[in-house]
Amino acid sequence: MIPGNLDDDEGDESRADASGEIRLPATLESSGPVPPKAEIVIVGGGVIGLAIAYYLARRGLTDVVVLERGYLAEGASGRNGGGIRQQWSTEINIRLMQESVDLCRRFAVDLGVNVWFRQGGYLFLARSQKEVARLQKNIDLQNRCGVHTKMLEPKAAQEIVPELDLRGIVGAAYNPTDGILFPWPFLWGYARQAAAHGVRIFTQTPVSGLVPQQGGGYDVVTPRGAVRARRVINATGAWSPQLAKLIGVDVPTYPIRHEICSSEPLKPFLRPMVSELSSGLYCSQSMRGEIVGGVTLPGHGSTYAMGSTLEFLATYARRLVRLMPILGDIKILRQWAGPYDQSPDGNPILGAAPAHPDFFLACGFVGHGFMMAPIVGKLYAEYLTGDKPHEIFSRYTLGRFSDPALAGQHEKEDFNIG
Ligand SMILES: Cc1cc2nc3c(=O)[nH]c(=O)nc-3n(C[C@H](O)[C@H](O)[C@H](O)COP(=O)(O)OP(=O)(O)OC[C@H]3O[C@@H](n4cnc5c(N)ncnc54)[C@H](O)[C@@H]3O)c2cc1C
Structure with a gap:
């Protein structure tokens, strides 16, 4: 099937x-x-x-x-990563996502299907003061909307994800009620x-x-x-x-290929979705233990092509291992791509x-x-x-x-x- x-x-x-x-x-x-x-x-x-x-x-x-x-x-x-977050830069999107998270929370009861929704939070990592300022501006707005995102020092981020290599990390934004589900x-x-x-x-x-x-x-x-x-x-x-x-x-709107991959299952260790602003790297651990993640590649223009590239795998591997060296030996089992429907704003x-x-x-x-x-x-x-x-x-x-x-x-x- x-x-x-x-x-x-x-x-x-x-x-x-x-x-x-x-x-x-x-x-x-x-x-x-x-x-x-x-x-x-x-x-x-x-x-x-x-x-x-x-x-x-x-x-x-x-x-x-x-x-x-x-x-x-x-x-x-x-084909997507199942990430669900309330950390956005505009009030309307923050408020929409607050309601969406509520609906996700009730999904299993309302629709009678387990979507493996897990609120492990989203942790955004900054490698420059400019990125910290960008996060802080969003956090102020999110807090005004009732989303309790916090700015963290690198050490505090490491308390949430002990496997992080903090070299180059200067700050982080963390909201514990963001999460992931199985699409x-x-x-x-x-x-x-x-x-x-x-x-x-x-x-x-x-x-x-x-x-x-x-x-x-x-x-x-x-x-x-x-x-x-x-x-x-x-x-x-x-x-x-x-x-x-x-x-x-x-x-x-125009199609942009977005690549993603999934590893062999590992013992659960990673609670939040981790995302690095500078590279666009993100990864989370699914309920089955796989590390699912992607990274931003330099633009290849608009395309409906959905093939997978070695460039993606190499870039993702380098960024991921820089951030979490412990993942250096994991095996990637599956790689795929899908289209973002990119709008101008x-x-x-x-x-x-x-x-x-x-x-x-x-x-x-x-x-x-x-x-x-x-x-x-x-x-x-x-x-x-x-x-x-x-x-x-x-x-x-x-x-x-x-x-x-x-x-x-x-x-x-x-x-x-x-
Ligand atoms: C790799 C990747 C990771 C992502 N990660 C996330 C994430 O973590 N969180 C998140 O919220 N979003 C994520 N997204 C984005 C998210 O997947 C999309 O925004 C969302 O799925 C769009 O849904 P849709 O129903 O609009 O489009 P689609 O799911 O693309 O559905 C459109 C459907 O229309 C059909 N169709 C097209 N033309 C016709 C036609 N002429 N007649 C009949 N049917 C037609 C297609 O076959 C398709 O099934 C990700 C996307 C990708 C590619």
Whole structure:
């Protein structure tokens, strides 16, 4: 079975197998025609599309179809590090992440799936006074928002991670309630619960056309037929510009390859996610003991290529061993890459596209779409079911990039690290 694919659950309804065990009804549909119409079609079966689908269904809007061209978790959502943090540089992102962390904490109970969420904190390390000043500025803002991040002397950072080599480290920021989780069950949780509430999720179903209808909405064209949708949500991550282009909308995001790797499992020793500002190195220890981490490489430009490079492995190994010499002998078992959907100001793009009131965007999440999915999914569902829109829908519009009157909304998020 392909990781992240639940197709083997397919069947028409709950049933007991030979052992008497009750099986769940179908979660995914990978064959057969798509339905002729739906109130909302969500294109993209990543964490953003599925979170929106789940929260819509929870609010009673179940006439929803998700169309995924491959398998669930095929895009960035199945390739990320599972880091969840509240250490950001803008108030809006800090506040969003406070709520997302709450939702992550309740995820297992609310959705009935263990996502291995562990709040071991995030420890950001500075190698210059300039970096310390940058951390301090963020910490002041985070503290004002009620996130209890602290500035630490190097020795205090070493009390949290004794394996750190402190040479060159001049300070650290630590928030104990940040954490990590295991991305795949998170997606499965949303998919299963959305489907259990009536959402239909189609895998192996690429959208190749959007035909505007008189009076609003679109025919959403796939090889398995077309769905006439009142509203369409573009949740195709790094491929969002391509989908938007089908109706002539320009989305200014672009794909950046981000590489990551995972080691053999080690005895648990590392509680927080550790991240070094100067190199963009980050690593955490999963609940299974693997060290999962990445590092920033000099720009290779925009690309959809998702191959792995030796340059990444060599850079990561050098940076990691400089920081934690004890890791010099570990074996890397797996290396992969995924696309960041990079937006010009580091923030997502949300709400209806200008002049296209039935075409909604949920893209541009750069390296933090996973952690934002719970709160963005919830707020999006509230908005689409008639609640007063949260300020993210006036602030994170597509129009902010072209309309001078909205230029003030360009509050750049400059802490897209680790
Ligand atoms: C290596 C790496 C590490 C990361 N680490 C973190 C982290 O620690 N924490 C964090 O919060 N975020 C992290 N991220 C970012 C995070 O993974 C993304 O922001 C998030 O997964 C985006 O979700 P999405 O649903 O928007 O996009 P995706 O998961 O990419 O989903 C989009 C889906 O749309 C589908 N699609 C595309 N075109 C079509 C079409 N025409 N028809 C139908 N379907 C289509 C694709 O197949 C894909 O499945 C990381 C990303 C990478 C690559």
